[in-house]
Amino acid sequence: MPSKKYKSWQLKIHEKTSGNPVCPKDREIININKVFSDKGFARGMLSLEVRCLQSDRGCTWVGQLRHAEEHIGECSYEDQNCLACDALVQRRYLEMHQNDSCPKRIIECAHCQDEYTFIEKQRHEEVYCRRFPLTCPNSCGKKEIPREELQSHLSEKCLMSKVTCPYAKAGCLFEDKRVHLIDHSEASIDHHLEMTFSSLLAAKTELSVCHNGMTELQQKFHESEENNRKLSQLVEDHREQIRDLTLETKRLGMESIQQTKTIEEMSKKNFLLIKQWMTDMDGKIAQQGTKIEEVHRKNLQLEREIKEKNSRHQRTSKPCQRLVDLQKTMELLMNQDDRKITLSANPMIGSQNTAGLQFKTESLSDTTDT
Numbered sequence: 001m002p003s004k005k006y007k008s009w010q011l012k013i014h015e016k017t018s019g020n021p022v023c024p025k026d027r028e029i030i031n032i033n034k035v036f037s038d039k040g041f042a043r044g045m046l047s048l049e050v051r052c053l054q055s056d057r058g059c060t061w062v063g064q065l066r067h068a069e070e071h072i073g074e075c076s077y078e079d080q081n082c083l084a085c086d087a088l089v090q091r092r093y094l095e096m097h098q099n100d101s102c103p104k105r106i107i108e109c110a111h112c113q114d115e116y117t118f119i120e121k122q123r124h125e126e127v128y129c130r131r132f133p134l135t136c137p138n139s140c141g142k143k144e145i146p147r148e149e150l151q152s153h154l155s156e157k158c159l160m161s162k163v164t165c166p167y168a169k170a171g172c173l174f175e176d177k178r179v180h181l182i183d184h185s186e187a188s189i190d191h192h193l194e195m196t197f198s199s200l201l202a203a204k205t206e207l208s209v210c211h212n213g214m215t216e217l218q219q220k221f222h223e224s225e226e227n228n229r230k231l232s233q234l235v236e237d238h239r240e241q242i243r244d245l246t247l248e249t250k251r252l253g254m255e256s257i258q259q260t261k262t263i264e265e266m267s268k269k270n271f272l273l274i275k276q277w278m279t280d281m282d283g284k285i286a287q288q289g290t291k292i293e294e295v296h297r298k299n300l301q302l303e304r305e306i307k308e309k310n311s312r313h314q315r316t317s318k319p320c321q322r323l324v325d326l327q328k329t330m331e332l333l334m335n336q337d338d339r340k341i342t343l344s345a346n347p348m349i350g351s352q353n354t355a356g357l358q359f360k361t362e363s364l365s366d367t368t369d370t
Contacts, residue, residue, distance in 0.1 A: 024048065054078060057090070111146075136160075170195040299333055306330050 021030045024045075046066035052059040054077035061071050072078060076092035084104040089097045098105060103119045111131040116124050125132050130148040138160035145153050154161050163181055165174035165188075172195060174184050185192075 052077070165192075167192045167195060170199045299330075302330060302333075 020032060022028065023030055046064060048065050049062055050065050050068055052061040052068075052071060052075060054075055055061075057077040059075055059077040061075065063071065076090065078091050079088040080091045080094055081087070082089055082094065082097060082102055084098065084102050087097070087102070104117045106115055107118055107121065108115050109124060109129055109131075111125075111133070112129050114124070114129070131146045133144040134147055134150055136142040136145060136150075136153065136158055138154065138158050140158050140160040142153065142158070159177065159179040161178050162175060163178045165172040165181070165184065167188075168174075170192065172188070172192060174181075174188070176184070
């Protein structure tokens with residue numbers, strides 16, 4: 001696809017004067033305001049022969065203007081972006097750039113055959129490459145050691161590495177460079193044998209102690225197995241009893257739940273009975289209160305009548321003994337009423353008291369009439 005700067009080929013192939021395009025034929029300045037579309041003239045313009053814009057770089061293409069855009073898309077002297085590093089490179093050099101000079105081209109390590117970009121080469125060789133050749137850090141003279149084998153070289157082969165004697169576990173205290181180890185081994189054969197024999201005797205003694213301990217452990221193990229067998233037999237013997245006890249426990253639990261429900265139902269019934277009894281008692285108390293008010297009203301009426309009788313009696317010359325008794329009886333009734341006698345809830349007692357009061361009232365009425 002051609003670059004954006006070549007979209008208007010007709011205006012780019014010639015120089016501009018004072019901001020206006022120049023006619024390619026007579027070199028006169030073109031007034032944009034007087035320009036109109038002329039298809040015939042356009043065909044003539046497109047038939048004009050032009051050179052490539054990259055002719056200064058060496059492109060020799062010459063052709064009609066109508067084919068210029070197509071040539072730009074193929075011209076080997078045009079700049080094109082590298083897909084890896086985005087650099088502008090002439091199309092004819094692009095492949096060489098991608099293969100030889102692009103900093104982000106993919107290369108293969110010469111030592112480990114891993115692939116990476118060119119700009120990562122130094123870091124790969126210094127850090128990651130497992131086969132990169134190194135020199136022994138102990139200056140033993142060994143070179144070209146792959147990085148992944150360096151540690152093995154230091155621990156097993158390097159003559160300048162510090163090592164201990166192979167008989168160190170037997171008690172040898174030698175510690176020096178590996179290059180001196182052979183001389184030490186040859187000079188200390190007898191000493192190494194003595195230490196090895198002593199170590200062997202100590203190991204034999206320790207093994208004997210371990211054997212005795214193992215025997216005791218085996219005996220304890222057999223005792224534990226026997227105890228486990230007895231316990232298993234005991235569990236098996238009592239398994240039936242355990243099952244019966246489990247069933248009995250479940251049955252008692254169900255009975256307990258049932259009894260709890262029964263108690264709750266009885267509590268509800270007792271509560272309802274007590275509530276009903278209290279309601280009945282309240283009704284009876286209300287009735288007794290009504291009767292007491294009626295008696296109190298009658299007592300007030302009697303008191304007024306007594307006062308009238310007393311006033312008539314004072315006009316007579318001779319006091320009447322029966323009226324005096326009547327007055328005492330009324331005072332007794334008034335005292336009882338002032339103390340607010342509480343009548344019993346028993347209807348029999350209440351009816352007897354009411355009958356007595358009625359009887360006394362009738363007696364007083366008779367006396368008054370007399």
